[in-house]
Amino acid sequence: MSTLLALPLHQSATVLDLATPVDLTRRLAAMGLRRGCQVTVLRRASWRGPLQIRVDSHTELMLRRIHAAFITVSAEVAA
């Protein structure tokens, strides 16, 4: 178990749970970021800016750190 925020860069993980605000959770689900999907953090912006996240293989999005902290992912051991 780890949060999306703590997930090391370029390491793939499965989303286990989202404890984000309801509206955001719904929007993230529409963007494909929902329970069970694969996520990878591609980079973190400077000045404590957002994360660039790849969802499965179809979507890339940016998400703020405070919200990434509320998303739990499975911390698979890096292959």
Next chain:
Amino acid sequence: MSSARHIALVGMPNTGKSTLFNRLTGGNARVANWPGLTVELATQRVLLGSQMARIVDLPGIYDLSGGAEDERVAQQFLAATPLQALVVVLNACQLARQLALVLQLKALGAPLLVVLNMSDEARQAGIRIDTAGLAAELGCPVLAVSARLGEGVAELRTAMGRMLQQPDPHTLDLSRAAPAADWHAQEVALWKRHVQHPPTLAAGPTARIDHWILHPAAGLPLFVLTMFALFQLTFALGTPLQDGIGDLFSWFRGAALQPLLAHAPALLQGILLDGVYDGVSTVLSFAPLILLFFMLMAVIEDSGYFARAAFMMDGLMSRVGLDGRGFVMLMMGFGCNVPALMGTRVIRDPRGRRLTMLTIPFALCSARLQIFLFLTAALFTQSQAPWVLTGLYLVSLLVALGTAWLLRGRQICSEPFALELPPYRLPLWRQMFARGWGECRSFLRMASTMIVAGVVLVWFLTHYPDQHNSFAEMLARAMAPVLTPIGIQSEMAVALVFGFVAKEVVLGALAVITGTEGAALAQHLAGSMDHLAALSFMLFTLIYVPCVATIATVRKESRSNWFAAGSVVWSLGLAWVLCFVFYQSARWFFG
């Protein structure tokens, strides 16, 4: 009831609805690689087969029950309009998460037509879609289309024509819509059955470009450089054209108009030549710059760069109470403040949205740019001018961000939002021209109405009751106590008052007030203003209220007269205070 049969284009943001709309209707809806660009309905009548239909381009929606303002426009339209067909536009590369919208609509019994757009990109990515299988399972036609290349559009037209044959239009009852989450399992199952994906996707060009564009150290300088290059290129290519047009206008005046009007009454001669012609020709010579500026802007908008800018700037912007999207709106405001203000609808938090709306009027729009170009060219050397302009852009950004910082209240911006970063896309020539020409046309339309009217009015104000004691003169005297401390000659007062209506009028007004045009006007200004006075004038013009259209938009978008009035007072006050500080301290330093 009207006999108009409506067909709506619905889909998630950035799936290419506006591009498809333009393909189907030959229209000129704005297209950009930025989710949430379309915020208003666009409609156009087209002939499909033998019947007329009204096609409506809706703003993107993520699902039918979401609550952001940008989604509400589309939802309200869907709930209120009987539709002959709904064309659901999906991004073929993202079916795994976009099919739920189709399922949601289908459950409401809507007559659907599913378009798998961007099939060119899907093909390139090696994605194979069994459209027949999908169609069978969804119980409606499914077509692979590329709105960009025009593939499959003819088939789509035929299919739409067929839907028009059906007798009764359908009105959606959105209150019955099940939450999108209920459809996710079915969505995944559908996707697995009908879409074949290559096992691993190779890191595409987007990842490689991102490596540099989003580079922690090089990213931001690169962005500034890109914007700088955009402005430089506009001037480098546009100025010779502008000069050419200016010469043409002067020649026409001397060779044709003056002889023609030689025997006309002096009054008529004055209005037509010194009023309308001088004013309007000074303004019109900017048409090539407008065309180029927006063509280049279209390249950047369509590339997907703005979404990256939002990513890079979000950390910084959150500290002044805004977010990355606010930064992008400021950039769009560099073109024109009005659409940028409407674009703030993607921000849900009303406080964050209002704060963003307060900053946008400070974005140095293309109308103000005209004035600055003219003045810098007239008063500064060729090597100084670009620096002055760059400085003005910096001031514009600083004032915008400073405003947000001062008025942000206590909390830092923590609006929950997620923004898609779409793949990089190359602009189409057609789209570039469409954008440039669209802006040019509305500029010309304005020049032929508002600017003519403004210029004629200025002419009367400067010539009545009599030349030496005119209304303009009286106004100037009345405003002198306010303008003198900030180094602006009272001669300019009338121009500033008209600049309140539209910045495009300012140059025309100056031409009329000074009774000169083009090069002579430049010379006159150079003779009557020094550098500090000119800088102060430009600073004031940059910061005080942009134009009536902007104020009206602020009012409409905030739904508050008080807010709009506050925004006007704030910018007027700020303009005066900043100019006062600048002018007086500069005078003190440089004597």
